[in-house]
Amino acid sequence: MTTNSSDLGLPSAPNNAAPSPSSNANRSIKKGLSLRLKTTLAAVAIGTLPVVATGIAANLIAANMLDAQIELAKQEETVAMMDKVERFLFERYGDIQALSNLPILRNEKVKQVVSVKDRSQVLTNYAKTYEVYDNIAFIDLNGNNILVSQGVKLGSHKTEDYFQVVLATGKRFISQPRVAPSTGKTVIYLAAPVRDSVTDKIVGVVRTQMPVRFLDDLIKSYGGNDRTYHLVDKAGKVFVTNDGTETLGMDAAEHLAPFPQLRQDRKAASTKSYEPLEKRHVVGGYAPFEPTQGLPDLGWDAFILSDRNVAFAVNNRLAQIFALGTLAAAVAVSAIAVLLVNRSLQPIEAATKTVQKLGAGDLDVRLAVKGSDELAMLGANINQMADQIQDLLDNLKGTAEIKQLKEAIEQESHVLQSDVGHLLDAVAALEGGDLTIQAPVSDRATGLVADTLNRLIEELARIMATVLSTAQQVTQGSTELEQLAAVTAQQAQQQARSVNAVQASVVTFSDLSQQTAQQALASDQAVQQAQIAVTQGQEEMVKLTEEIKVLHSGTEQIVKRAQILTNFVTSAAQFAKDQKRVAALTRVLALNASMIAARASGQQDPDQFASVAREFETIATQVNDLAVQTNQGLLLLQQQAAQIQTVVSGINQDVQDISHSVNQFVGSVEQSQHVFELIKAVTDRVAQVGQQVTASSQAIAAEAQTTLRSIEEIATVAAKTEQQSSFTQEQAGLIDNMARMLLEKVSFFRISEEVQGAGSRDELGAV
Numbered sequence: 001m002t003t004n005s006s007d008l009g010l011p012s013a014p015n016n017a018a019p020s021p022s023s024n025a026n027r028s029i030k031k032g033l034s035l036r037l038k039t040t041l042a043a044v045a046i047g048t049l050p051v052v053a054t055g056i057a058a059n060l061i062a063a064n065m066l067d068a069q070i071e072l073a074k075q076e077e078t079v080a081m082m083d084k085v086e087r088f089l090f091e092r093y094g095d096i097q098a099l100s101n102l103p104i105l106r107n108e109k110v111k112q113v114v115s116v117k118d119r120s121q122v123l124t125n126y127a128k129t130y131e132v133y134d135n136i137a138f139i140d141l142n143g144n145n146i147l148v149s150q151g152v153k154l155g156s157h158k159t160e161d162y163f164q165v166v167l168a169t170g171k172r173f174i175s176q177p178r179v180a181p182s183t184g185k186t187v188i189y190l191a192a193p194v195r196d197s198v199t200d201k202i203v204g205v206v207r208t209q210m211p212v213r214f215l216d217d218l219i220k221s222y223g224g225n226d227r228t229y230h231l232v233d234k235a236g237k238v239f240v241t242n243d244g245t246e247t248l249g250m251d252a253a254e255h256l257a258p259f260p261q262l263r264q265d266r267k268a269a270s271t272k273s274y275e276p277l278e279k280r281h282v283v284g285g286y287a288p289f290e291p292t293q294g295l296p297d298l299g300w301d302a303f304i305l306s307d308r309n310v311a312f313a314v315n316n317r318l319a320q321i322f323a324l325g326t327l328a329a330a331v332a333v334s335a336i337a338v339l340l341v342n343r344s345l346q347p348i349e350a351a352t353k354t355v356q357k358l359g360a361g362d363l364d365v366r367l368a369v370k371g372s373d374e375l376a377m378l379g380a381n382i383n384q385m386a387d388q389i390q391d392l393l394d395n396l397k398g399t400a401e402i403k404q405l406k407e408a409i410e411q412e413s414h415v416l417q418s419d420v421g422h423l424l425d426a427v428a429a430l431e432g433g434d435l436t437i438q439a440p441v442s443d444r445a446t447g448l449v450a451d452t453l454n455r456l457i458e459e460l461a462r463i464m465a466t467v468l469s470t471a472q473q474v475t476q477g478s479t480e481l482e483q484l485a486a487v488t489a490q491q492a493q494q495q496a497r498s499v500n501a502v503q504a505s506v507v508t509f510s511d512l513s514q515q516t517a518q519q520a521l522a523s524d525q526a527v528q529q530a531q532i533a534v535t536q537g538q539e540e541m542v543k544l545t546e547e548i549k550v551l552h553s554g555t556e557q558i559v560k561r562a563q564i565l566t567n568f569v570t571s572a573a574q575f576a577k578d579q580k581r582v583a584a585l586t587r588v589l590a591l592n593a594s595m596i597a598a599r600a601s602g603q604q605d606p607d608q609f610a611s612v613a614r615e616f617e618t619i620a621t622q623v624n625d626l627a628v629q630t631n632q633g634l635l636l637l638q639q640q641a642a643q644i645q646t647v648v649s650g651i652n653q654d655v656q657d658i659s660h661s662v663n664q665f666v667g668s669v670e671q672s673q674h675v676f677e678l679i680k681a682v683t684d685r686v687a688q689v690g691q692q693v694t695a696s697s698q699a700i701a702a703e704a705q706t707t708l709r710s711i712e713e714i715a716t717v718a719a720k721t722e723q724q725s726s727f728t729q730e731q732a733g734l735i736d737n738m739a740r741m742l743l744e745k746v747s748f749f750r751i752s753e754e755v756q757g758a759g760s761r762d763e764l765g766a767v
Contacts, residue, residue, distance in 0.1 A: 039345060043337030046468060048330040055326030059319055066318065070311055071270035071283060074304060078285030079268050081222045081229060082302040088218055089174065090293055091515075092190055092210060095130065096172055098688055099123075099206045100192040103681050105138055105147075107197045110681075113674040116147065124149040127208075129521065134183055134209045138194065139163060146204060152182050157207065162191040166205050174296060177212050177239040186212045186239060186248075216240050226307040228278075230255055234299035236263070247277065256303055262286045263301055272308070281308040340463070347375040348456065352427055354382055355449070359420050363390045374459060378452035385449065419446035426453060435461040515692075529678070550657075558651060564643065575633045586626060 103110045104119045111119070123136040127149045135154070138147035143158025157163045165173045175189040191207040215231065222229045223242035231240035232252045236259075241247055243255070252259040257273045268287045275282045282305040289300035309316075350367060357365040363386055367379035423446065426439035435457055439450035 040338055040341045043341050044334045047333030047337050050472075051329045051333060052326055055322055055329070059322040059326075062318055062322070067312065071272075071285075074283060074285035074306065074311070075268055075270040075287075076285070077222065078287040078302055078304045081219050081304065082287040082289060082300075084218060085215060085231065085300075085302070086289065086292065086295065088215070089298075090295055092132070092208070093172060093174065093295060096190040096192045096206065096208055099126065099136065099208070100172075100194050103197070103677060103684075105194045105206060106203065107677075110674075110677050113677065120147045120149065123147055130518065132210055132214045134180070134185070134187065134211060136209075137207050139205045139207060141167070141202070141204060154182055157205070160189075162189045162207060163205055166191045166193050167202065170202060174298060176233050176235070176298070180209060182209075183211075188212060212240055216242075222304060226310045227304055228255075228306075229304045230302065232259075232301040232303075243277070252301065252303075256284070256286075256305065259286075259301075259303070262303075263288070271303070275305060282306060283308045283311045347378075348427070351375075351378055351382060351449075351453075352424075354379075355420060355423065358382070358386055358389070359417065363393070374452055374455045378449060378456065381448040381452055385446065416446065419450075423450060423453065426450070426457075435464060571636065575637050578629065578633055586623070 099105075102122070104114055104122055105111075123138070127133045127136050133149075135152045136149045137145055137154055137157070139157050140146050143156045143160075143163055145154055145157075148154055162173050162175050170193050172192040173190070175191075177186050177188055179185070180187040188210050189207060190210065191205055193202045194204045194206050195201060196203050219229055219231075219240070220242065228241065228243040230238050230243065230252065233239050236252050237249050238247060238252055238255065239249070241255075247255070252263075254277060255275060256262075256271065257276075258271055262269060262271065266288045268285070270283070270285050272281070272283050274280070284303055284305040286301065286303045289298050289302075291297045354365055354367050366383050366386060369376050369379040369383065419440075419442065422440050426437050429437040437457065439453045439457075441447045441450045441454070
């Protein structure tokens with residue numbers, strides 16, 4: 001049964017009386033809707049604003065750090081490319097110095113022994129060994145070609161700058177890129193003076209011609225995808241690029257607008273600009289040519305450009321990750337706030353609606369009471385108040401004191417309306433977010449409701465304080481996670497730089513290995529030439545030994561024949577002595593004959609004359625003996641003269657043979673000298689190649705140490721990243737524990753399953 005105040009004939013409240021329950025009920029309903037909205041917005045704002053602010057700040061900090069790291073990486077990459085070009089030119093600078101010291105160019109004796117064809121072949125072999133030169137030429141002081149490697153025909157060099165500068169300065173020279181008239185290719189000339197090995201005067205110029213395509217092959221690893229590299233000469237023209245052949249020879253400012261200012265500063269830097277040729281925004285690095293180790297300043301520049309969207313793709317991805325993370329955190333905090341608001345306000349709203357209905361005269365309405373907490377006590381007190389009012393009205397019905405009871409009830413109604421108004425004022429203040437409000441407590445039934453409401457407000461204040469503290473802790477955790485994300489981003493960039501360093505070291509390893517292989521090939525060729533020269537030397541030594549044996553045999557033959565001549569001279573001397581003795585005897589005999597003739601002319605006695613005749617006969621016999629001896633001496637002398645003629649003929653033949661052998665011996669000696677000079681030249685080349693191999697090995701060892709240090713840095717950064725990941729997991733665990741503690745605080749409010757289901761649906765709708 002429903003009992004209203006009109007059924008009892010109670011008078012209406014005057015205009016200046018307290019507001020009617022119905023008007024208070026309407027006001028409370030409107031404010032109840034506002035209370036839910038305001039509380040939800042406040043909770044969502046308290047939870048999400050710090051998270052959103054932290055996410056935006058972290059995104060900005062990380063984006064700025066990554067931008068700086070990417071620009072620095074582009075600058076370092078360009079510096080590394082220019083350093084690679086400088087080292088390559090330094091090697092070519094050493095090649096031209098080695099060529100200028102070749103004995104076949106500066107030693108007159110070697111040039112007289114080695115033919116022009118053989119010397120040209122040496123230059124050809126040199127060009128084939130290094131495989132970076134189109135041709136090599138040795139030029140006289142008038143600009144004419146003396147020696148040229150095979151395969152090309154060259155004109156006069158008299159008007160060329162490399163020829164004139166070398167003669168004027170006496171130093172090595174590297175030209176700017178230009179089109180070679182002999183090949184039609186863009187080339188670079190390197191030249192050096194050639195000095196006489198004895199007088200040290202300049203006798204010519206040696207010049208190499210190197211196509212710039214070898215520079216392009218050298219740095220092609222720095223291009224690809226969206227990256228374009230450029231080498232610029234002293235005039236500001238691009239002579240090497242992977243941006244298309246039609247852009248060669250263009251001004252560098254057409255590719256990179258800030259290029260004039262960068263060239264004026266002459267410092268390595270990063271740059272951002274708009275590339276009109278590709279119609280894109282680019283980010284890149286710039287590096288000037290820095291002469292080192294005796295290289296002249298060529299005035300070259302280098303820059304690498306990358307599409308800004310591609311280069312900063314990591315930043316965009318990171319911004320998306322931060323945005324999604326911030327949104328997820330905000331949604332999670334908002335869901336928790338909505339859940340807390342629903343659980344906190346639903347019991348209060350139910351109590352408010354019940355009080356409004358009681359104030360409107362509906363005394364049959366009751367609250368569903370579950371549990372024994374403050375909300376249950378509030379519901380029980382409201383129900384008890386309604387029962388008391390219902391019992392009071394039932395007991396007063398039909399008595400004689402109805403009028404007095406009506407007055408008492410009217411007075412009690414005014415008091416009740418006043419108390420309910422105070423309660424509604426407290427609820428209105430609570431709707432405005434004022435958790436410090438206290439409802440007035442009296443000894444009436446409404447006092448119990450006010451006391452219960454005050455305890456509920458205190459409990460709600462503690463819960464909101466816990467929510468605020470938890471939000472602050474979550475904000476602090478988000479700040480720490482932001483700092484951790486920044487540190488992780490730095491470490492990721494450091495790892496990226498270390499990986500780039502390792503990649504550059506690997507590229508350097510490959511280049512050094514190729515150079516070492518080329519040097520090993522050159523060394524092998526030089527060793528083969530040395531072996532050939534040694535074989536020729538051995539053959540010449542064998543011939544020389546045989547000719548020495550022939551000379552020795554001829555000399556022995558001459559000695560023997562000289563001995564025969566000596567014997568003949570001795571015989572001739574003896575014959576002369578014999579002839580002197582014969583002459584003396586002949587004179588004696590002639591004197592005796594004259595004496596006998598004188599004596600015979602005076603003799604008249606035949607006996608005496610016969611005696612004289614016998615003496616003449618004796619003298620004639622002696623003369624005959626002397627004549628026989630003289631004839632025999634003459635015959636012996638004639639025989640010896642014939643022998644001497646034969647010996648002299650043999651000596652003449654031996655002398656001719658020895659002269660021929662001596663000529664051959666001299667030729668063999670000259671050939672041996674040529675062979676030994678070739679061996680010396682090849683040995684010098686082998687020593688030079690060995691020094692280059694040693695330098696390459698040392699460079700490989702240095703690159704290996706650099707790679708090892710980079711890998712160790714990557715391992716260290718990875719260990720730090722692992723520690724920070726563990727710290728992030730711990731922070732996530734702490735946030736999870738705080739959320740659980742918050743849910744335990746909220747579980748103080750017990751609600752029915754129907755209300756909980758409605759709250760869950762409201763939560764899903766809010767999400």
